[in-house]
Amino acid sequence: xxxxxxxxxxxxxxxxxxxxxxxxxxxxxxxAFTPYAAATAWIPVVVAVVLRRRLMALVALVPAVALTAVVxxxxxxxxxxxxxxxxxxxxxxxxxxxxxxxxxxxxALVRTHRVELLSLQELTPxxxxxxxxxxxxxxxxxxxxxxxxxxxxxGILSRHPLRDERFSPPPGPAMPEATVLVxxxxxxxxKAVHPVGPGIxxxxxxxxxxxxxxxxxxxxxxxxxxxxxxxTLDHKxxxxxxxxxxxxxxxxxxxGLRATYxxxxxxxxxxxxxxxxxxxxxxxxxxxxxxxxTATISLPPQ
Numbered sequence: 066x067x068x069x070x071x072x073x074x075x076x077x078x079x080x081x082x083x084x085x086x087x088x089x090x091x092x093x094x095x096x097a098f099t100p101y102a103a104a105t106a107w108i109p110v111v112v113a114v115v116l117r118r119r120l121m122a123l124v125a126l127v128p129a130v131a132l133t134a135v136v137x138x139x140x141x142x143x144x145x146x147x148x149x150x151x152x153x154x155x156x157x158x159x160x161x162x163x164x165x166x167x168x169x170x171x172x173a174l175v176r177t178h179r180v181e182l183l184s185l186q187e188l189t190p191x192x193x194x195x196x197x198x199x200x201x202x203x204x205x206x207x208x209x210x211x212x213x214x215x216x217x218x219x220g221i222l223s224r225h226p227l228r229d230e231r232f233s234p235p236p237g238p239a240m241p242e243a244t245v246l247v248x249x250x251x252x253x254x255x256k257a258v259h260p261v262g263p264g265i266x267x268x269x270x271x272x273x274x275x276x277x278x279x280x281x282x283x284x285x286x287x288x289x290x291x292x293x294x295x296x297t298l299d300h301k302x303x304x305x306x307x308x309x310x311x312x313x314x315x316x317x318x319x320x321g322l323r324a325t326y327x328x329x330x331x332x333x334x335x336x337x338x339x340x341x342x343x344x345x346x347x348x349x350x351x352x353x354x355x356x357x358x359t360a361t362i363s364l365p366p367q
Contacts, residue, residue, distance in 0.1 A: 068364030071109040072125040078102045079128035082135065085301030093263045093271075095327040099299040100139075100322055103132035103311075139298065139321025145312070145341050152250035153343065154225075156314075156334055158184040158291040160259075160326075160355035163216050164192030167351040168199040174348055175204055178359045181224045182245060184291035186259040188218035211239035219257040219292070229254075237261070237274065240292075250364035251287050254279075258292030271295065275302040281310030281337055287364065290335040293355060297329050311335040314360040317342040325356040334360045 077158070080086070085329040087093045113122035157172060157180040164187065175183065183205060190212045202208075205222035209230040212218040219239040221227070227243040242256040260274030273294060281288055290311070296303045298313060298321065307313060314334040315321045325332040327345060330356055336342065341363040347356040 069121050069124060071112055072128065073119070075102060075106040075109065075125075075132065076129040079106075079131045082299060083131060085304070087301060088193075090263050090268055092179035093268070093300065096299045097297045097331070099132065099166050099297070100136045101328070103129075103136040105234075106132050107299070135299070136322070137318050140188070140319055142319030143317055145317060145338075149327060151341055152247055152366060153361055153363050154182060154245075154247050154250070154253075155180050155359065155361050156182045156184075156289070156291060157357060157359045158186070158257075158293070158334060159350060160293045160332065160353060161188055161192055162188045162353040162355065163187050164189030164195075164218075166192070166353040168192070168195045168201070170351045171196065171357070172199045172201060174350070175201075177223070180204075180248075180359065182255065182291075183220075183222040184255070184257040185220045185222070186218075186257065186293045187216045188212045188220050188239075189214060190218075193220070208310060209241045209243045211241050213239055216259075219259050221255055221257050237270075242279075245287075247364060249366060251367050253287045253289055253364060255289045255291065258290045258294055260295050262295045272302065275300075275306070278306055281335075283310040283337070283339070287337045287339065289337065289340075289362070291333070293326070293332050295331055297331055305333065312338045312340075312342060314342045314345045314362070315347075315358065318345045320347070323347050323356070325358065326354060332356065332358050334358060334362075336360075336362050340364050355361050 087096045109125035110129050113125050193212045207223040209226045210220035223245050226246045230243045233240045238259050245255050247254045260272045263271035295333045344361040347358050350357050
């Protein structure tokens with residue numbers, strides 16, 4: 066009986082995760098920690114084996130295998146279609162923690178990784194001024210900024226020309242969008258992403274913001290979403306978004322288990338599957354409670 070009772074929490078977790086049943090804040094928050102559940106789901110299996118309870122071991126294997134199967138590929142990476150003559154572009158996303166991130170440290174990352182396209186979240190008016198003083202304006206002559214007080218401001222900055230700039234109106238979070246014209250590559254529609262968290266103002270706001278993110282358009286324009294999604298790959302809405310034709314950059318190169326906020330990965334770069342992710346990495350930023358993420362994306366030629 067003991068192994069069976071031990072198995073119940075992981076069995077319930079697997080049912081909710083595989084069924085996409087996170088319909089409350091508690092379950093949404095819980096599903097974010099699925100990688101840890103997968104790592105510990107083998108405890109009941111070991112207990113059953115030690116106690117020589119064959120049936121209970123088989124029962125315990127069900128959630129252990131199921132959870133491991135959905136998590137393990139993130140550490141292994143996956144196949145990608147080749148991009149003949151692709152044009153590489155270096156992308157970075159960073160949450161500034163209500164503007165408190167060290168502007169010089171951020172600019173050091175930009176220079177070290179030769180970032181060409183930057184998505185910023187929690188961009189305050191004061192932070193925008195400090196970043197420009199640290200060299201941001203010089204590094205990125207093309208920009209669409211929507212700084213706001215608190216955590217609602219965002220921006221897209223580029224070394225390459227932007228067109229078709231679009232803002233998201235208050236009172237929701239700023240999530241600007243623009244088309245980036247990278248020389249030699251197909252135009253890329255980029256959106257800075259920062260939906261409200263599921264515990265801020267109710268689940269419906271979080272669901273609304275995630276559901277409002279643009280789907281990939283495999284037969285149309287190339288798209289990229291970069292930012293703090295306040296969601297992990299274990300949330301149903303993120304999986305639904307990926308299913309439209311996006312690839313998660315970190316997941317693609319086998320770094321999909323690195324935590325970017327607290328103990329979970331909620332900062333992502335999602336890119337059209339017609340592009341190729343050649344590198345992804347995470348970096349600490351003094352003053353921020355999020356890790357910044359860089360990725361190198363090979364875009365299809367024009």
